[in-house]
Amino acid sequence: MELLSANQYISSYIIQSQEEEIKRIALELHEGVGQNLYSLYTGLQLIETGTEQPQLKSYIQEMGRLMERTIQEIRLLSVELHPPSLSALGLLPAVKSYAKLYTSTFGIVVESESTGEEQSIPEQRNIAVFRVCQEALANAAKYADTSRVKINFFWEEKGLKIVIKDFGRGFNYEECNHGRLSGLAAMKERMLLAGGGCVISSKIGEGTTIEISLPLNGDSGDQRRVCIDKNSAC
Known part of the structure; x- marks a missing residue:
């Protein structure tokens, strides 16, 4: 058994601080950015149901698919950062x-x-x-x-x-x-x-x-x- 050196204490403190920040970022991604994007996504769906123009409807659908993929990527990133x-x-x-x-x-x-x-x-x-x-x-x-x-x-x-x-x-x-x-x-x-x-x-x-x-x-x-x-x- 050996006592941790001063450098190891510093390394331990840095890692602990990093993990706390990672946890905070992961939570913000999931509950902040992710939820905001989901609200925008549901808004796009509502707009889609209210338009009759085929070209505009197609564009809104494409934007919805892009936003859906982005939401999924943010969720995956959040889990990877801190499950x-x-x-x-x-x-x-x-x-x-x-x-x-x-x-x-x-x-x-x-x-x-x-x-x-x-x-x-x-x-x-x-x-x-x-x-x-x-x-x-x-x-x-x-x-x-x-x-x-x-x-x-x-x-x-x-x-x-x-x-x-x-x-x-x-x-x-x-x-x-x-x-x-x-x-x-x-x-x-x-x-x-x-x-x-x-x-x-x-x-x-x-x-x-x-x-x-x-x-x-x-x-x-x-x-x-x-x-x-x-x-x-x-």
Whole structure:
């Protein structure tokens, strides 16, 4: 066990502040901009019923379809930024809900399995784990060239382990581009600050596996301390 350094405290504070702002923006998109657009959409429908000019009617219908797509995109963006189910229902339902959105967006099937009894996780740590799962899925869509991802949750009394496997092309760490390296480093940093760990392994032609671990009780749950996994690779 090692105490968090001053830099890690700062990183933790920055991430927490960012998440609060993201949550606020997501709520505003859904309940502010989204609701306003929906009101305009219903107004367009009312105008459409009151006009007899075919050309104008066709134009209003096209505008209505465009607005409908925009409303849907805003809703999806809001859920991606901060899924309401994460706070209301917990980590597992939130990941499953996001997986459905992910599949409809990228066409990649996400299989999820859960072993053991799901446990309650403090909000900040819940968000950290969800963001790492989200980043892992995003990386699979960007780089893996795969049609299938599997997520396994293993719930135990003292900890949670999540294994994410993409069955894609795999990669060589030494040849990673900067963007990908930054994403991997961010995942590991998030889990470190949450008191857990993140181990990433990959083989060319066999895909990439991400193992997330998070203690669920005892002293390891104190965010002033973290477990350092000396064997964690890229």
